[in-house]
Amino acid sequence: MFTGHFAVALAAKRAAPRTSLPVLLTAAVFLDILWPVLVLLGVEHFRIDPGNTAVTPLDFYDYPISHSLATTLVWAVLFGLAYFYRTRYGRGAILVFVLVASHWLLDFISHGPDLPLVPGGLTYGLGLWNSAAATAVIELSLFGLGIWIYTNVTRARGKSGKVSFWSLIIVLVVLQVLSYQGTPPPSTQVVAWAGIASWLFILWALWIEKSRRLAGGM
Numbered sequence: 001m002f003t004g005h006f007a008v009a010l011a012a013k014r015a016a017p018r019t020s021l022p023v024l025l026t027a028a029v030f031l032d033i034l035w036p037v038l039v040l041l042g043v044e045h046f047r048i049d050p051g052n053t054a055v056t057p058l059d060f061y062d063y064p065i066s067h068s069l070a071t072t073l074v075w076a077v078l079f080g081l082a083y084f085y086r087t088r089y090g091r092g093a094i095l096v097f098v099l100v101a102s103h104w105l106l107d108f109i110s111h112g113p114d115l116p117l118v119p120g121g122l123t124y125g126l127g128l129w130n131s132a133a134a135t136a137v138i139e140l141s142l143f144g145l146g147i148w149i150y151t152n153v154t155r156a157r158g159k160s161g162k163v164s165f166w167s168l169i170i171v172l173v174v175l176q177v178l179s180y181q182g183t184p185p186p187s188t189q190v191v192a193w194a195g196i197a198s199w200l201f202i203l204w205a206l207w208i209e210k211s212r213r214l215a216g217g218m
Contacts, residue, residue, distance in 0.1 A: 001106045003176045004139045005029050006201075007146030008102050012095055014153045017214050019083075019092035022205040027079055027099035029198065031107075034075070035066040036195030039188070046191075050184045053112055053129035057184040058191065060111070064119030069104055071119065076100035110135065132180050139176065154212040161211040168204050 009028035013021060026033070038044040044066060049059035065071055080097035084090065108115055111125035128135050147169060156162045185191050 001110045001139055002179060003143040003172050004106050004110070005032070005103060006172055007139075007142040007144075008099060008106070010146035010150035012099055014149050016089070016092040016095040017153060018087075018089055019095060020206075021209045022202050023083065023092075023096060024099060025205045026202055027096040028103060029201070030075060030079065030100050031066050031072060031103045032195065033198055033202075035063055036192040036198075038063070038066055039192040040196070046188060048184050048188060048191075053127070054132040055110075055129040055135050055180060060114045064116055067104065067107065068116040068119050068121070070117065072101060072104040110139075136176075136180060140173070143172070143176075153215055155215050157211050157213055161208075161213075164204070164208045164211045168201070168208065 005028045006025065009021070009025040012019070012024045012028070016024075035044065039046065044064070045062040047059045047061065048057055050057040052059050060067070076097045079100050080093045083096050084093035087093070104115065108124060109126050110128040112127045112129065113123050113125045115125050116123045128138065151165075156165070185194075
């Protein structure tokens with residue numbers, strides 16, 4: 001998934017309002033910002049395979065460190081412990097653990113059978129990506145729900161709070177729609193570096209956090 005991961009980060013603000021949006025978003029997309037680093041280091045691998053699914057032309061045949069269930073749970077525990085050590089906010093620590101772990105679950109729903117339970121083990125996936133229409137309906141609906149929850153939990157601090165948030169939403173929707181075109185990228189290196197560039201969304205979330213406030217009573 002793509003916007004689906006952003007959706008759970010936005011919705012999580014209600015459960016742990018003291019946890020910043022950059023932290024929530026980093027937890028939700030952590031596996032996908034770790035993955036391109038491992039690819040560029042030659043630790044994990046994938047290939048361009050047009051027609052692999054209706055949504056993506058990528059074959060994720062080797063990513064046991066970033067995307068196996070076992071290592072995902074390890075990353076989730078480490079993330080939660082690090083957050084608790086830094087903030088002493090128990091609810092937030094539990095939530096970031098859940099967000100990191102949720103990434104594997106959402107990928108399990110969308111990917112074909114390429115997600116291992118343990119490194120080197122059998123791979124699984126329900127294959128939502130085999131239908132572009134079903135993917136669009138489910139993922140964008142989930143994204144819409146996340147937006148609704150976040151905008152009910154926070155309020156803009158003037159014009160900047162509206163521009164920062166809604167500009168990100170527009171960019172994410174455009175990128176989501178473009179991904180349905182299924183056009184193969186020119187190389188695996190381009191894909192990996194595009195994944196590295198997704199760190200910019202964390203900085204964007206920091207702008208949003210500074211330009212919005214919690215709604216009254218939160």
